[in-house]
Amino acid sequence: MKSVxxxxxxxxxxxxxxxxxxQSKSITNSDISIAIMSGNFVMRxxxxxxxxxxxxxxxxxxxxxxxxxxxxxxxxxxQYFAKTAVQIAxxxxxxxxxxxxxxGNMDDFLSLAQSIxxxxxxxLFLEKLKEGKSYPRILSELITDNDLLxxxxxxxxxxxxxxxxxYAPSIQPWTISRFQSAHHDNEISHQTFASGTSIxxxxxxxxxxxxxxxxxxxxxxxxxxHISIEDTFNxxxxxxxxxxxxxxxxxxxxxxxxxxxxxxxxxxxxxxxxLMTLLKTKRYTYTHIQRLLMNILLNxxxxxxxxxxxxxxxxxxxxxxxxxxxxxxxxxxxxxxxxQVNKQNANLFTNEIHATKIYNLISGQTANDFNTPVIRI
Amino acid sequence: MKSVxxxxxxxxxxxxxxxxxxQSKSITNSDISIAIMSGNFVMRxxxxxxxxxxxxxxxxxxxxxxxxxxxxxxxxxxQYFAKTAVQIAxxxxxxxxxxxxxxGNMDDFLSLAQSIxxxxxxxLFLEKLKEGKSYPRILSELITDNDLLxxxxxxxxxxxxxxxxxYAPSIQPWTISRFQSAHHDNEISHQTFASGTSIxxxxxxxxxxxxxxxxxxxxxxxxxxHISIEDTFNxxxxxxxxxxxxxxxxxxxxxxxxxxxxxxxxxxxxxxxxLMTLLKTKRYTYTHIQRLLMNILLNxxxxxxxxxxxxxxxxxxxxxxxxxxxxxxxxxxxxxxxxQVNKQNANLFTNEIHATKIYNLISGQTANDFNTPVIRI
Numbered sequence: 106m107k108s109v110x111x112x113x114x115x116x117x118x119x120x121x122x123x124x125x126x127x128q129s130k131s132i133t134n135s136d137i138s139i140a141i142m143s144g145n146f147v148m149r150x151x152x153x154x155x156x157x158x159x160x161x162x163x164x165x166x167x168x169x170x171x172x173x174x175x176x177x178x179x180x181x182x183x184q185y186f187a188k189t190a191v192q193i194a195x196x197x198x199x200x201x202x203x204x205x206x207x208x209g210n211m212d213d214f215l216s217l218a219q220s221i222x223x224x225x226x227x228x229l230f231l232e233k234l235k236e237g238k239s240y241p242r243i244l245s246e247l248i249t250d251n252d253l254l255x256x257x258x259x260x261x262x263x264x265x266x267x268x269x270x271x272y273a274p275s276i277q278p279w280t281i282s283r284f285q286s287a288h289h290d291n292e293i294s295h296q297t298f299a300s301g302t303s304i305x306x307x308x309x310x311x312x313x314x315x316x317x318x319x320x321x322x323x324x325x326x327x328x329x330x331h332i333s334i335e336d337t338f339n340x341x342x343x344x345x346x347x348x349x350x351x352x353x354x355x356x357x358x359x360x361x362x363x364x365x366x367x368x369x370x371x372x373x374x375x376x377x378x379x380l381m382t383l384l385k386t387k388r389y390t391y392t393h394i395q396r397l398l399m400n401i402l403l404n405x406x407x408x409x410x411x412x413x414x415x416x417x418x419x420x421x422x423x424x425x426x427x428x429x430x431x432x433x434x435x436x437x438x439x440x441x442x443x444x445q446v447n448k449q450n451a452n453l454f455t456n457e458i459h460a461t462k463i464y465n466l467i468s469g470q471t472a473n474d475f476n477t478p479v480i481r482i
Numbered sequence: 483m484k485s486v487x488x489x490x491x492x493x494x495x496x497x498x499x500x501x502x503x504x505q506s507k508s509i510t511n512s513d514i515s516i517a518i519m520s521g522n523f524v525m526r527x528x529x530x531x532x533x534x535x536x537x538x539x540x541x542x543x544x545x546x547x548x549x550x551x552x553x554x555x556x557x558x559x560x561q562y563f564a565k566t567a568v569q570i571a572x573x574x575x576x577x578x579x580x581x582x583x584x585x586g587n588m589d590d591f592l593s594l595a596q597s598i599x600x601x602x603x604x605x606l607f608l609e610k611l612k613e614g615k616s617y618p619r620i621l622s623e624l625i626t627d628n629d630l631l632x633x634x635x636x637x638x639x640x641x642x643x644x645x646x647x648x649y650a651p652s653i654q655p656w657t658i659s660r661f662q663s664a665h666h667d668n669e670i671s672h673q674t675f676a677s678g679t680s681i682x683x684x685x686x687x688x689x690x691x692x693x694x695x696x697x698x699x700x701x702x703x704x705x706x707x708h709i710s711i712e713d714t715f716n717x718x719x720x721x722x723x724x725x726x727x728x729x730x731x732x733x734x735x736x737x738x739x740x741x742x743x744x745x746x747x748x749x750x751x752x753x754x755x756x757l758m759t760l761l762k763t764k765r766y767t768y769t770h771i772q773r774l775l776m777n778i779l780l781n782x783x784x785x786x787x788x789x790x791x792x793x794x795x796x797x798x799x800x801x802x803x804x805x806x807x808x809x810x811x812x813x814x815x816x817x818x819x820x821x822q823v824n825k826q827n828a829n830l831f832t833n834e835i836h837a838t839k840i841y842n843l844i845s846g847q848t849a850n851d852f853n854t855p856v857i858r859i
Binding site: 339340342343344346347348372404459462463466473 | 719781
């Protein structure tokens with residue numbers, strides 16, 4: 106069976122995702138589509154609006170298999186995020202990986218990836234690296250004639266392509282043009298498609314706008330509570346107040362003394378948004394800081410970053426997805442595909458189980474990795 | 483000037499405290515009374531109903547000087563609590579230390595202290611110790627003809643007497659009979675005196691009963707918010723969920739694997755009271771567990787237990803108290819009496835400053851050790 110992987114958040118699922126999943130399956134001529142979905146915390150550095158079990162239910166409207174992207178990667182920036190997603194895709198033995206992009210032109214990605222490979226080996230690149238410049242900055246200085254990198258989904262797509270070339274060259278990358286709505290649009294203005302941001306806003310504000318851009322068969326899953334970043338604030342504040350600089354410095358992605366800045370500002374902060382305003386500097390993007398704060402909340406440590414994929418957590422599956430799973434289990438009997446977390450296999454998903462516990466605490470929910478069986482349709 | 487120390491919590495201050503302070507001063511013929519008061523967390527293992535600044539204001543109705551009992555000791559059991567209080571009293575060069583007791587007879591305490599000294603050196607005592615029996619249990623087995631130890635304030639009083647004999651023999655202990663109301667009475671039933679428990683209950687339930695048993699000049703300080711142990715629960719749950727057994731085992735007073743029991747039960751606990759029900763065993767008293775949970779909340783570690791008194795924090799003072807302070811500063815120029823915490827001296831009160839931050843987080847208050855000057859009347 107041919108299979109196509111989609112790296113997703115579904116935060117929450119909407120028509121744009123449905124379109125991408127359907128197009129990916131048909132264009133790559135795949136029998137199976139697999140969503141590699143972030144768990145309870147997502148790349149923007151926030152808790153997902155719905156927990157991963159609910160979002161897996163939504164996802165099964167469009168895909169055959171929903172598996173969990175490990176928690177460290179879910180809240181990570183492009184490169185580690187892409188590398189982990191590709192490794193998961195490879196572990197699942199997929200033939201294609203399809204991503205949405207502003208460009209929509211696969212050749213553009215392949216040729217840019219090639220250029221970057223060359224650039225990375227140039228003396229000029231190493232020189233700039235020694236000057237202490239950041240990787241993205243060097244790229245933007247050395248690649249001036251390519252506007253692919255100016256759009257966020259293109260950049261992420263490029264990370265997938267390069268990760269595939271490095272870690273799983275047997276996977277064929279594919280890109281599909283993102284339809285109409287830009288990723289960050291705040292208001293739903295199109296009839297059938299809208300961005301995740303605008304849909305979350307409609308749900309939070311309890312307007313009905315989201316209903317037009319979400320497949321109606323799954324409307325029933327879009328129920329309160331709607332979890333937002335502000336729900337994390339008191340716990341985050343407690344976590345920061347309970348640590349000293351040495352301990353904070355151990356947190357995943359903490360760098361260059363920003364722990365001191367956090368410790369200096371936390372006491373006066375009255376909300377997450379306020380804290381972000383107090384912390385923002387030119388040095389870091391808003392998202393980088395927000396992800397860092399989620400790593401504090403989740404108590405993710407530098408030395409605990411997972412080095413390899415030892416198991417894949419299956420969150421949901423159609424009958425066809427289940428068949429596919431049986432097939433790859435047969436081909437790769439040594440691989441772990443876990444549909445039910447229990448005491449025996451819990452050590453394979455320590456971080457994900459922990460993230461769920463914290464998500465439940467901040468959201469007052471109870472569905473956890475032990476009491477929630479794989480979702481079947 | 484002669485001075486008498488009172489070890490107090492004032493949680494909150496009431497007529498019984500006023501009576502004890504006045505009697506102590508007059509019977510010991512002292513010019514100055516000094517309350518060594520617990521900070522924002524108290525011996526029963528809970529946050530104080532009002533913060534330490536408000537309680538210091540209340541205290542100045544009765545005493546000349548209010549100083550803070552260090553945070554580790556405030557949430558500790560009898561012996562370390564008493565030792566620290568006595569060391570603070572000694573640092574303040576007091577002539578007397580006066581405590582309330584059910585007995586009210588100083589000779590009883592002195593002779594029991596003497597008996598215990600002897601018992602501790604007996605072969606039988608060492609034998610029972612080797613059998614693994616706890617210290618209080620051995621005492622109760624070896625001292626069968628003395629009912630002093632059956633009342634909580636007598637037991638605490640005995641700890642003061644023994645700590646004085648060991649650490650500050652120049653201090654003269656004195657005891658005053660506790661007036662009428664038993665310490666744990668839940669309902670206010672007497673006209674002028676009542677227990678702290680019943681007063682807190684009246685305040686929480688917003689009845690007016692407390693007004694009869696609190697000096698009316700300080701009624702204005704008994705304002706909401708009224709902080710209770712349940713206000714700590716979500717943070718405590720987060721703190722426990724964020725740690726593994728190895729890390730929890732480092733917490734002050736954690737012993738004999740109870741960290742595993744805590745980790746096993748925390749996820750299902752829905753309130754502090756519920757958690758206590760889940761944790762309670764015959765092995766530990768309710769209070770021991772509650773104090774342990776406060777140590778988790780405050781992230782107090784075994785290896786951070788303060789070994790000596792390097793400074794005393796002054797929370798409030800009358801003019802007479804201020805004069806006394808000047809006098810002892812002159813006699814002991816090397817001692818630190820701090821009326822205003824700032825960046826330079828903050829390292830002397832790390833734990834107390836931290837406890838205040840956590841107290842403010844759980845209670846939504848803002849008065850902290852830096853922005854609140856010493857209270858003067």
